[in-house]
Amino acid sequence: MKLSDLQSSSGEWLGGTGPEADIVISSRIRLARNLGGQPFLSSADEQQFGQLERLIREGMENAAMPGGMSYFAMQTMPMLDRQFLVERHLISREHAYGKGPRGVGLAVDETVSIMVNEEDHLRIQGLCSGLQLREAWSRVDAVDTGLDNCLKYAFSPEFGYLTVCPTNTGTGLRASVMLHLPALVMTRQIDKVFQAVSKIGLIVRGLYGEGTQASGDFYQISNQSTLGKSEIAIIENIEVVIPKIIEYEKTVRNNLMHQKHEVMEDKVWRAYAMLKYARVITSEETMDLLSAVRMGVSLGIIQDIKMSTINELFLFTQPAHLQKQKEAQLDEFERDMVRASYIRKKLQQGE
């Protein structure tokens, strides 16, 4: 597989086909793993970094990977491609710009990626469309078991899988659900959700994970604690809460539709018109407008655009995606023009 193969597709997780896909964009599971008897990367020198990368790469080649996997070294990868993988949620920003030998293994359908030498030796992640944490877990679990047969993991019966940072110790599992909550943001009730969620040990993050701002009304909800509960118990804890948040968002949307029907329609159609006719548009403005249009599609205000088209627009209008399509480095203003033209074309096709 070549990285360019990813360009023409948008990844299974953006298909908009999973359960509750109008509000839940994707479900993600990631596992942190380290090799036993080896230094953590926090104390490894350059030579050890390289040895670890080689050891893990060989282990990945020998392991039986469901569906097959391609490996890419980060240090020789052009910056644009790294940014492209960040936008796809296949690697973290830290991994894209970090120093030392590192790499990423990718499944052809983008459902599983393995970051080698991120904070931990291995970060295995699975991504599924809609609310499907268990499906994401079963994919990641299978890859992890395959690797376990070829690599000796750092593990203690008492503390579980040992990680660089003790906040990941135990299962090493972070389960995240990405939600689109425009009505709760509009009515400023989103804070209530944050408060309720934090009381049961869950945390809320922005679109691209730790330390990032929420944009386009997208929020990720994930578990904080990784130790003392089994993988399934951690997943269940999130699964119980998500339907309540979905219900809350839907109720607020319906109330808005009843009480402020014209305002809602106006917001959605204005956003649509801006996207359809703009000649220069920033990434940030695109996110905000697409968010309103997405809600409009979900509420049936706009009926002739597919949810998958909107989901794809969120992804393909990101800076690296635009530049990959044009096969050129573009400055900010050029990107804003190319973005506007791309959206116009897509929305006209969609009708």
Next chain:
Amino acid sequence: MICESCKENNASVHMIDVVNNSKMELHLCEDCAKSKGVTIKSHMQKSSSDKGIAEGLPEIFQSLSGSQGTAGMEACSQCDTTYRQFRSSGKFGCPHCYTAFRVKLSDLLEKIHGRAEHKGKVPNSAGGEVALQKELQDLMSDLDHAVNDEAYERAAELRDRIQRLQEGPSEV
């Protein structure tokens, strides 16, 4: 605030220093500060020499805090990471750190996660016995919950599974 040295007078000299990336504070009365060799300069004089306080600080901290000076200096035998380094960076140096700092770590992990003992997946390399013990532990804790919840049907199911596991590997 009372002087940390004589424990009698009011502390009027407040010092903050960073040693090995950890913040240390010291609050003394004027007399104790002088006797420890701290030169007190007014704001007006500071620009001409602001060395007085800073230069003597590490020694003062050491002489006053005694054991505090070495607290957290114990190191992991494999990677030399000290507990103090870990507390300031939040990162361990190698898997052995978990053994080296085991006692302190249990408390810390409990603070972070609410519990300090692993439940869930066990790697093949950890050996079948560990996996079996883990599974038994998990089932027993589930059994406790089932009994507490008065879910007797589930409790009976769990009890049977525990018995089968305890009987031997032929059933696994």
